[in-house]
Amino acid sequence: MPEITLVEAVTQALAYEMGADNNVVVFGEDIALNGGVFRATDGLHAKFGDDRVFDTPLAENLIAGITVGMAAQGLKPVAEFQFMGFIYPGFNQIVCHAARMRNRTRGRLSCPAVFRAPYGGGIRAPEHHSESTEALFAHIPGLRVVIPSSPARAYGLLLAAIRDPDPVMFLEPKRIYRHVKQDVPDNGEALPLDTAFVLREGNDITLVTWGAMIKETLAVADQLTNEGLSVEVIDVATVKPLDMDTILQSIAKTGRCVIIQEAVKTCSVGSEIAANIAEKGLFDLHAPVKRVTGFDTTMPYFKLEYDYIPSEARIKQAVMETLEY
Amino acid sequence: MPEITLVEAVTQALAYEMGADNNVVVFGEDIALNGGVFRATDGLHAKFGDDRVFDTPLAENLIAGITVGMAAQGLKPVAEFQFMGFIYPGFNQIVCHAARMRNRTRGRLSCPAVFRAPYGGGIRAPEHHSESTEALFAHIPGLRVVIPSSPARAYGLLLAAIRDPDPVMFLEPKRIYRHVKQDVPDNGEALPLDTAFVLREGNDITLVTWGAMIKETLAVADQLTNEGLSVEVIDVATVKPLDMDTILQSIAKTGRCVIIQEAVKTCSVGSEIAANIAEKGLFDLHAPVKRVTGFDTTMPYFKLEYDYIPSEARIKQAVMETLEY
Amino acid sequence: MSEVIKSTVAEFNITYTQFLDESGKPSQDLPSIAKDFDKLIKLYRFMVFLRAFDTKAINLQRTGKLGTYAAILGQEAVGTVIGELMQKEDILAPAYREYGIQLQRGMKIQDILNFWGGDERGNNFANPHDFSMCVPIASQCLHAAGAAKAVQIRKEKRVVVAVCGDGATSEGDFYEAMNVAGTWKLPLVFIVCNNQWAISVPRHVQSAAGTLAQKAIAAGIPSEQVDGNDVIAMHEVVEQALDRARNGDGPYVIEAITYRLHDHTTADDATRYRSQEEVDQAWQREPIKRIHNYLVANNKWNDDLETKLQEEMKAHVAEELEGYFNMPKPKATDMFEHMYETLPDALLEQYEIVSQG
């Protein structure tokens, strides 16, 4: 079995579920003949045809709104936003309708939809192509926000997201779309949502992260392990709702925690995790919780994007300060 | 001088600044002849005429987008969204343009605009009329988010917001639009932005809140004071950027903190405050930080809205638990 | 210099249809429906019922027994005809003022009152697929497009009907929905209920377009204007549009001209922004009197029948109120019950707070 990248795992999951469930339809801008600007839907149009894989007019509010309509009427739409930075015209439909359809109708209608979007920086893209605004959706009741960080998790979590009876924002860290390859059996096995994954077990410190920052975080963890430390690394994966149990259990063991995210600091997923620790893990802590984040500035144009994205050096420094506190 | 309500203080500030600065224009849905559905712009059309006070077609994306255009070309637009729940069609324009105009052009253009919206629950309004989503905007670099909690602060902060050279989300807690009356001299004196207000000084515990929750929080503070406790109450006022110094100083003194907000809990302004405390005030704390918030559910239709909004009882219980920890 | 040749590459026109004038007299030869008096009396009875309900609901709000309520006074014909013509399996995507349609499709008075009474259970009515009232203006137009796409993909013979106001035609959603309906040739009929006002904003402030029907030209789909206070004209135009869509001939836009005789909602005071004179004139064109006059002129209706009908409808409404009044308050934990199909673990703690508190 050939090894595949994260973006190929996305394609594989889409193809699997389209084959298994006729109600799954895939659409967005440039996703049919072109296979998506990152090729995440490559080959699907050829395999499943016009009725199930189609391009929309150029309007994200339209994409979000028709998704709500299709999902309420029994389809399982998987909508692609070309980049997360272009999701905002559809924000109203996601926040006011997708997230509420079930609640508003007391379950009479619902919204079993997936909204996919590549997100995050690091690929020298133009303005608006590089932000990480998962917190905007994590703030909204009724949504799930899922972020894979490896080919295997992309495959398993996307299958779970499509099968989930409620709306899922599925954010794909494009910086690691082709970072590693893994053997990902195409067996249709989903991974659990709402569940954090412990990627490395350790006793000295807990590193909490998700998405593309897994790359730098694991690199730092490896360095530290080589230096004789015992580092626990948690991939949050579903950033809403949060699996705080896994994080708090880890902190109960390690007493130290650094949260690493690419997103801006203020009112972020990292804030929520840190706040939960302040509420529930306070007296387990031997050192203050540290957050290593993107800055509270607009994501700069790409000349400075790696000055913005937390570097291994910044992560390491925060870890060392926390260990030495 | 007659005493005025919070919403009248808004009108008074608008009228003052329109008189003082010809570049200030006011527009939105139903704001001209009708004076706004809450009468916040009452009388302005009669006083300043069609060119400076005008109704727009019914489109919030339009309202946000033309605000950006006007502000970039030297006007000082004050746009009204009829309810915060109807801001989302304009989210793209606010996030992708208003918040970024100065940064993108290295200061060549800017966006000295105010986006006003009544927000929060408690007035038996229909669906989408009652949410508190200030965190969505607080998350966005380049914006300011300002929330008054008294007639005097509404007047002074709105003047400051209009005069500020950068975009300000000015969120008006409509539950207390007519809650109290105050003597608010129409002297054109602004209050400082980015600055929390200490409303009560005390030594035993710090209550941090903003907007309409000031009402319940002060009521609880008064009860506790009667019971012999010394309670510090902080009105955050500008929830982005945060004046953490004032909050941390207070906690250094009291060692205990309860954050009270009407908004949902996850990835909220309360999360950010708690996270900051976990990072910087950890060892000042004698008890974990507590957050008393709206639930992570869709704001219910109004039959249950007071089951959703933090009650005095819930606040008091959290305070007692924190004090007794 | 000679005249520049600008070759015409596209031509369009918009029509307006009316059969009964303000007084109920034929303004042109009448179509066959005009002789189907059983049908007309059925529609008339329903409109009288609607007005009785509307009057009652306003009253309930005034006496504190209901939240804000949006009246349909003067607009009864639009919804009555749409509800009559839609088939059960069709799908409705309404705004918040479409009781006329909804009460014919499984919604009960009690549901409507629950909705305006601050209780989500009002949206859990006895129709499995219709969308519920939509508060964010125009957003339902895109749900309708999505629903129509689902219908099309599954090759079903169903039509989706999106109803929105004149104000709604200024929102991007409306254009985007028409545009995609055109491109994909969706089985979707848009009905713009042009009641001349969007709260305080009059029709001409919404758009310089002379008609709202012409907005469909932007999407390359056919459209027309109709007198929305004329039951017969409405019936002709809506029936044809639904048939077209059902037969695979694609979307249609109907601008139904009517008038909002009441305040925008019970929270509004229309005297602040419009003249009594305008309202008085609009009363001359209202739909119920018009068809009443026509029926009377054709000896199909009389004062006796009228008196009985009025009483019957009031009684009917009163009866249905019981269900609303007897509805127990929702449990506080109901906030959580339908957030997700299964409550996530992360919400259990909050659920506990509420269930204890």
Added chain:
Amino acid sequence: MSEVIKSTVAEFNITYTQFLDESGKPSQDLPSIAKDFDKLIKLYRFMVFLRAFDTKAINLQRTGKLGTYAAILGQEAVGTVIGELMQKEDILAPAYREYGIQLQRGMKIQDILNFWGGDERGNNFANPHDFSMCVPIASQCLHAAGAAKAVQIRKEKRVVVAVCGDGATSEGDFYEAMNVAGTWKLPLVFIVCNNQWAISVPRHVQSAAGTLAQKAIAAGIPSEQVDGNDVIAMHEVVEQALDRARNGDGPYVIEAITYRLHDHTTADDATRYRSQEEVDQAWQREPIKRIHNYLVANNKWNDDLETKLQEEMKAHVAEELEGYFNMPKPKATDMFEHMYETLPDALLEQYEIVSQG
């Protein structure tokens, strides 16, 4: 039964204007601008310059010296004419492919390269009021409307020009902007640069509307189609629209028909979704050869002049590249410098991290 009378309440038509056919021969009597050879040569020279720049920029990207770049190959006439006709004090709200206009209004090659080279300083060009390149499709149309409202309120004699693509006409922003321009009679000209493609999505998938110009009918504003590869036709149509707007006669929509000869951007591979045959045919209609042929036919241009011009333009572009190559990398702290007019205290700590790191 007799025919139903649907009275016509509105009529519209859309025209198309062309003066020079594909080969550069007059397709109708020519307007006076066609005899203003100084002007035409000026425009021609600029288009050749644009193509030299465009070719160079693609090259820079291919050799790793530039980020993603959006070529204007084949669309040079549209921007060249707009830039020529706009006055200095007018305001431009462009998308991201309007160098033709921008280079005539204070932007330098270096600025454009900085923009695509990942450096915000590209937007700090020598024009005090034009908007910078707009990446979120169609959103600039509303900025243009706001700018036009500012101009109108201040009673200035300036025109605002919004330029967007064919794909952009599907976004709500586009309709909303036209609609408000109509209602408020704004001094605003929309120019839709219809290059037939929005990345991989062809024109007919965007809309069932036969022309994009007809979208203006939805807003009650006048519009027309023009051959966007015909400098003379563009000049006639754009000049009149700008004059109208400047004289207080309100907004106008121009659909300029052209073709994107290159990939969408350097990150795109158009062979995945369109045929070489289509592209080959489009090359027959491209704008530079057309006006070149016309000038040659009128003995205003020849091979000698052409050779000199090509060299001159390449040299000119090469010269301007120096500025780009010599641009020092921005400082990391530049991220903070323009977030607000004054850096808020809350950001000082982060600023310190960056300035130390």
